[in-house]
Amino acid sequence: MxxxxxxxxxxxxxxxxxxxxxxxxxxxxxxxxxxxxxxxxxxxxxxxxxxxxxxxxxxxxxxxxxxxxxxxxxxxxxxxxxxxxxxxxxxxxxxxxxxxxxxxxxxxxxxxxxxxxxxxxxxxxxxxDQHHHPGPELSAEDKHRWTDQARAARRRGELEPIESWYAADGRLITLAYLVQDDTSTVIALSGDLDAAAGWEVIGHYDDELAAGRALPRAVPPGVLRPDAPSRFNRPEPTPERPVQELLQDVIEARTAGEVSEALLAAAQPGYDAGPLVRLERLLDTAARFSYALDTVRGQQVGARLAALGRQLAFLTQEVHDAAEDLGATVGVLPPHRTPAPPRTRPRAAVSTTPPAPPARSTATARRA
Known part of the structure; x- marks a missing residue:
């Protein structure tokens, strides 16, 4: 499909x-x-x-x-x-x-x-395909010991997450490399790795393949918007002027009004929104996605993206106001900014006789 x-x-x-x-x-x-x-x-x-x-x-x-x-x-x-x-x-x-x-x-x-x-x-x-029987998890004593090692490695910056998924029972499972004394071990953790507490190591394995055989299978991940349109039935795209075209409009402009129109198009809201407004929507939607991860790190990144979206909204308004001020100047570029002639090499006339080739030395000349 x-x-x-x-x-x-x-x-x-x-x-x-x-x-x-x-x-x-x-x-x-x-x-x-x-x-x-x-x-x-x-x-x-x-x-x-x-x-x-x-x-x-x-x-x-x-x-x-x-x-x-x-x-x-x-x-x-x-x-x-x-x-x-x-x-x-x-x-x-x-x-x-x-x-x-x-x-x-x-x-x-x-x-x-x-x-x-x-x-x-x-x-x-x-x-x-969920008929998979995972292997046994670590004993309570081993879980405590391996979790302490993982927390220490986390503080040293030597716990490297590989991937994460949700199991059928709702647990968040993360596969990671635990680095100790220049050796790396594949471990599995249950819970939010970025939370101060509440996560623990449930297994350690020789490699990722062995971990996949022993751990619970991943269940299908969720979606950001349950009522979102299908990726195979997307709505008709709204009209959009590319940033490259707006940039070229500014380069080719002669009057302040032309540049003002390009800037206003970049900051235009509504149905045919400009690229600045579309970027703001992208940041806001990405922030909602990050919040929806329901993890500590997801909340932190979501807050950053939401803040960036608010900053961009302020910047978009500033661009709009500056564009209107520029248009109000009714200015034009001064004539001393003369276009440079194209850099072309002159072609030889059709009747021009080509120069004679250099004389070639002969064996006799060399002996002489």
């Missing part, structure tokens, strides 16, 4: 103008039709006959997991995937005529179900 989406985005980009607005609507419609047909064909090959079996296995895997706040939400998600599977198979069984109005309506109705499976079918696959 990712390949289909990339090909479709390439085709849709060709149907838009330089600011992202669709101008060739027929080409865009044809690209979406090809996208839906390709997705249906892929689904028919890989999931049409096996989708129900996958969902059954996912429900079975979920039944064997310990109770957690996310299990009921996953059950609802599996039910929604089952509904989408039914709608997709119905379309595959009773396709409308090619090029007909019914086909366009059918494609418009089935595409959200295809996108839903492309986004979250992996959750069903992960849940179906």
């Amino acid at each position: 990712a390949v289909i989406a990339r090909e479709t985005e390439t085709a849709l980009d060709a149907s838009r103008d330089r600011y992202g607005r669709t101008v060739h609507h027929d080409a865009a419609t044809a690209a979406r039709t090809r996208r839906t047909q390709a997705a249906l064909a892929t689904y028919a090959i890989h999931l049409a006959e096996h989708g129900q079996q996958l969902l059954t296995a996912a429900r079975s895997g979920l039944d064997h997991q310990p109770p957690a706040p996310h299990t009921e939400a996953w059950r609802d998600l599996l039910d929604a995937l089952a509904t989408s599977h039914t709608e997709i198979t119905r379309t595959l069984t009773h396709p409308a005529g090619p090029g007909s109005t019914e086909q366009r309506q059918q494609h418009a109705a089935v595409w959200p179900h295809l996108a839903f499976w492309a986004d979250y079918g992996s959750i069903a696959a992960d849940l179906a």
